[in-house]
Amino acid sequence: MRLLFLLFCAQFAWAQKAQIVRGPYLQSVTPTSVMVHWRTDTPVASLVYYRASGKVLTAVDTNRVIDHVVSLQHLKPATKYAYQIDSKSFTADRYVVTAPAFGSTKKVRIWALGDFGDGSASQKAVMNSIETYTRGDRPDAWIWLGDNAYNNGKDEEYQKNVFDVYQTAFLQNLPIYPSPGNHDYAGKHDPTVPPYFKIFNMPIQGEAGGLPSHAESYYSVNYGPVHLVALDTEMRDVTGLQLMDGKGMQYEWLKADLAANKLPWVVVYFHKPPYSKGSHDSDTELDMKHLREHVNPLFEQYKVDLVIAGHSHVYERSYPMRGHWGVNDTFDAATHVVATSTSPNQYVVGPKGQGVIYVVNGSGGKVGGQRPGFPMKSSVYTNNKIGGSVILDVDKRTFNLKWIQSDGVVGDEFVIKKP
Numbered sequence: 001m002r003l004l005f006l007l008f009c010a011q012f013a014w015a016q017k018a019q020i021v022r023g024p025y026l027q028s029v030t031p032t033s034v035m036v037h038w039r040t041d042t043p044v045a046s047l048v049y050y051r052a053s054g055k056v057l058t059a060v061d062t063n064r065v066i067d068h069v070v071s072l073q074h075l076k077p078a079t080k081y082a083y084q085i086d087s088k089s090f091t092a093d094r095y096v097v098t099a100p101a102f103g104s105t106k107k108v109r110i111w112a113l114g115d116f117g118d119g120s121a122s123q124k125a126v127m128n129s130i131e132t133y134t135r136g137d138r139p140d141a142w143i144w145l146g147d148n149a150y151n152n153g154k155d156e157e158y159q160k161n162v163f164d165v166y167q168t169a170f171l172q173n174l175p176i177y178p179s180p181g182n183h184d185y186a187g188k189h190d191p192t193v194p195p196y197f198k199i200f201n202m203p204i205q206g207e208a209g210g211l212p213s214h215a216e217s218y219y220s221v222n223y224g225p226v227h228l229v230a231l232d233t234e235m236r237d238v239t240g241l242q243l244m245d246g247k248g249m250q251y252e253w254l255k256a257d258l259a260a261n262k263l264p265w266v267v268v269y270f271h272k273p274p275y276s277k278g279s280h281d282s283d284t285e286l287d288m289k290h291l292r293e294h295v296n297p298l299f300e301q302y303k304v305d306l307v308i309a310g311h312s313h314v315y316e317r318s319y320p321m322r323g324h325w326g327v328n329d330t331f332d333a334a335t336h337v338v339a340t341s342t343s344p345n346q347y348v349v350g351p352k353g354q355g356v357i358y359v360v361n362g363s364g365g366k367v368g369g370q371r372p373g374f375p376m377k378s379s380v381y382t383n384n385k386i387g388g389s390v391i392l393d394v395d396k397r398t399f400n401l402k403w404i405q406s407d408g409v410v411g412d413e414f415v416i417k418k419p
């Protein structure tokens, strides 16, 4: 035992010489666990100290590596743990709050960000707007809508345009549940290639709730009252099928996952939107068109509340709608809108059931674009002039979405209420 301790100390002393060059960042956060990731400049052992209620614990992996992944297990739900790498010098901004206990319907705050990692001034302005807006009520979780690192999702692009930007303000204490975009795939469709899958660890065994997917591309998370479903519009599975084909491994998993959900709210997120006339056109781009025709019926069947995507570098928010599979010109509000409004942007789910609200928010860094027909007939509100990102505040009966512009203005907002 003493020998083991001495060996550990020697290992640790050596580890102290290494510099952290990426992270730490938090992955696969569940009510009872978190994976802490970081990168060092030389291969060393991994040591995390973490503290709750005054008690300091350690998690160790003696393998010498550059990319470190340490899993903290047996944590308490909805509990804040300070943590630190190779040191007991805890700081105020390095912590993890575990996910709410399964079944909890207390309010949660989720930040959705798309098409952000381009190194632009707008990217930083969007980040700053959320830091300011959420001061005093920080997000609990962070969902990514794809095109996270421009231009080709390379590891060095993730470093420069993601880690170097968000590390201090967010990455060290905000759990990320990402999804990839076409730029993360460098325009290809083979999931064995993108660095994205090496950088992130998704909860694919059902450990965060939802149906196990056993595929890093797509997975679900039960976060308080919200069932979060992350999909991959780029990946071609081993049988050659993509999500937009309306069949294949991802589609079948999605169907089963949505059917099994018991939480009051469902948010599905992915990269390429089924309705957009911003920098992309869902009437003419076949992947978007096919997604709308083949996958949207599932969203309606299983009462998805919000579908949020990126790709188009604008903000577009639709009516709650059903049965609109055609091109923009075929939208008819009298036929396709399903909503009982108590006042504008205040929706109540009543006896008529509910529609699906589609939001495009690919302006977390990139901004602008307009295709013929913008704004769409199905849009309630659009903005292609300024960047922004989405804050969701959700409890058992109320779902509130706000679009926070990079100048801090709340550009759009709606509420859905359920009995």
Ligand SMILES: [Fe+2]
Residues within 6 Å of the ligand: 147, 181, 182, 183, 271, 310, 311, 312
């Ligand atoms: Fe994209």
